[in-house]
Structures are given as C-alpha cells and as structure tokens.
Amino acid sequence: MSEQLKKLTGKNAKEFEPIAFELVNKPDVKLFEELVSQEDFLFDFVKQNVASRLSKYCNEVNYKNLLQLLKFYSPFYEEFIVSTLAKYANEDLTDEMLNLLENGNRNEKTYSAKFFSYIQDPLSIDLLKANAYDENTFLSYNCASTLALLGDRTCYNQALEKLKSEDDFEVLNAVKFLVSYGDKNAVDNILDVMRTSAVAENIAVEIPYLVNMTDFAITNDGLFVLNLIINGLGEISSLAQVFDFHLYEIFEKLLNNPNAAVVILNAYDKFNTLTENDEYLYDETKDVKQEIFDIKKLIGNTNINKLKTLVEQEINQDSQFVFTALDFTQNADKVRKLLNSTNQTLILKSLEILKKLGAMTQKDKELAIKNITNENIRNIVLAM
Secondary structure (H helix, E strand, C coil): CCHHHHHHCCCCHHHHHHHHHHHHHCCCHHHHHHHHHCHHHCCHHHHHHHHHHHHHCCCCCCHHHHHHHCCCCCHHHHHHHHHHHHHCCCHHHHHHHHHHHHHCCHHHHHHHHHHHHHCCCHHHHHHHHHCCCCCCHHHHHHHHHHHHHHCCCHHHHHHHHHCCCCCHHHHHHHHHHHHHHCCHHHHHHHHHHHCCCCCHHHHHCCHHHCCCHHHHCCCHHHHHHHHHHHHHECCCECCCHHHHHCHHHHHHHHCCCHHHHHHHHHHHHHHHHHHHCHHHHCCCCHHHHHHHHHHHHHHHCCCHHHHHHHHHHHCCCCCCCHHHHHCCCCCHHHHHHHHHCCCHHHHHHHHHHHHHCCCCCHHHHHHHHHCCCCHHHHHHHHHC
16 A cells, blocks of 8 residues: 555545545546545445545545546545536536447446436436446446436346346346336335246345335345345355345344244354354454344344254245245154155255255155256256
C-alpha cells in the first residue's frame, strides 16, 4: 500500500484532506485504481470514510473528472460517484453516459447503468436490456434494478419464461435478474422452479434478497428455502451472508416451532460442521466467526432428541423435507417404505440411507430397481 493511500485511508485529517482534494481535482486515477484494488483489505467503515472525503471535494466545476475513475468499479464508491454525476447532469453528460453504457468497458457500463437510475432517460432502456444478463453481477444487477425503475417489463417477462428452461445456468440467470428487478410477484414462480431444480440451493440463496426472510421463514415455503440455504452455507454462499440472511433472528423465532424441527436439526448439524473444521472459518473476519459461534450456541440450547423424534414425521414422500429428514433417521422400516415412491431420486436416497444404516438387503435393491426407469439412477443402484 502506497504512502498516499495510507494517508487517504487514515485518521489524520491534515494528511487525508489534501490527498482527497488532489484525487478529485487532478484527478489521480492511479491512486483511485490502487484504492479499488485494495478494498478487500480495508474495513467497510474505512471505505465509507474515503467515499465521504472524496465526495466533499466534488463540485460543479470538477465533477466531470469523475468520468476518468469509471474504468475502475467498486460498489463502495459507486454511490458517491454516480450521485455526484447525477447532481450536475446535463444533456452532454447524459449523452456521454449513454455512450459508455453502449461502448465502455464493463466497469464503465456498471456505473452508467446506475446513473440512469437517477437520470431516467428512456434512451437507456435498450442498452440496459442488452446488458441485463451480463456475467458481471454488478452490471446485471444495476441494469435490472434500473429497468424496474424505468417501468420496462420486457426483460422481466423474458426472465419468467427463462425459468422454464432445461438449462440450469439459464434458469439461475433468470432468477438473479428477477431478484435484482425487485418485483415480489415473481417469488411464487421462483419457488415453483426451485422445488424441482438441480440448482435449488443456488436459487434459494438468492431469495432473501427479494423477500424479508425473518417473516418469510415462518411459512412452509420459507422453511423450505431456509433449509436449502443451510445446506449451501460455506459452499454455495459465503459465511458472511449469515448477516444478509438474518439467520440468528430467524432461528430465535423458530426454536420452539415444531414445524421447523428438520430445519433446526439440519442447522445444528451444519453449524457444528462449520465450527469444527478450520477450513470454513480460517479466512473469515472476527465478526463473521463470532456470529457463526453465536448461532451454534443458540441452536445448541434446544432439545436435539425431541427434534429427532419430530423429524420422523417427515419421512414420507409427500414431505418437502424428506431428503433432509432421511439424513437424521435410524428407522430403517420407515426408510424402506420409500422404495415404492414415485420419486426415483428419493428411492435412490432411501437405498443409500439403508446401506448407511447397515440395513440394506438384496430384496431392497431388487425393489428399488423394479421401480426405477431412469437409466443413470438405475446404474447407480446396480453398482451399490
């Protein structure tokens, strides 16, 4: 880290003020590039301080200097940059931002897409739609959310159709667009596809950014989403997202809810795993580690044996928690009944659990094969 950046991010006003002034007025593009490149090593409050310091020196004379910073994107400095440009926007600047949205690099397009959430120019709509499914998450998010503000539903309706695709990647892109668009009416469509999707856990971690999970989690659909989120913690989602998901508050609500027994037991198992393996917590911040241990302690105070008894009720093919419940049962007879299920994936899972319990017989295997028509699943069973 250069001396200039140390001063800019430091606490001494006599040191950071002249550097902030120069970064904006020169502008010092190299220093801003370094600032963005080092953001993973700076606390959020430090980045917020820097944004405020830079914003202080922006005015109607020098605001266009910020255009030279747009090649380097950061979500931490986006708001101050874009709001400043929008504050002093005129026809020429709007045209320039339209040009960047069409011809700029991804970073410039990302800032520009946000700009048009302030300056709602209908000329931006086609360009926003062209970038709405970009692989860059920040760009696609800004395009989708700005299209929502502009009232354009074309991509929204397209995303609803994409949910029906057999391509998991396309489905997930559609889900991310719908979440970024922010229309809660899409939740039911997302839930419908999630229930049968091979990327259900990837879809589940997007839903808390569209609905209030602390309220949603007490519903049957919400419990199902929460269970999938727990499955993906540390693999599909980062542990820092426990704050985004409000998991501590949610578990406080659910601990005495018998309908949540499977979810709580699954969480108990997951948070034990997270805290007993250094690989999960090694690179996490102190706050994240503390939250993980606090959640573990909270869940650990519940009656685990009672939960295991309640979980037995979920071992039937009509339960949306049956796959999770199977991981916690010792009841081979109940598992064996699922070999006549119409769900072939559930038949395979049941046979795997019987094998794990040391209770699988040749008769069980023959019954499973009899009820399976999917060639891939059949081959797995034959190899067991």
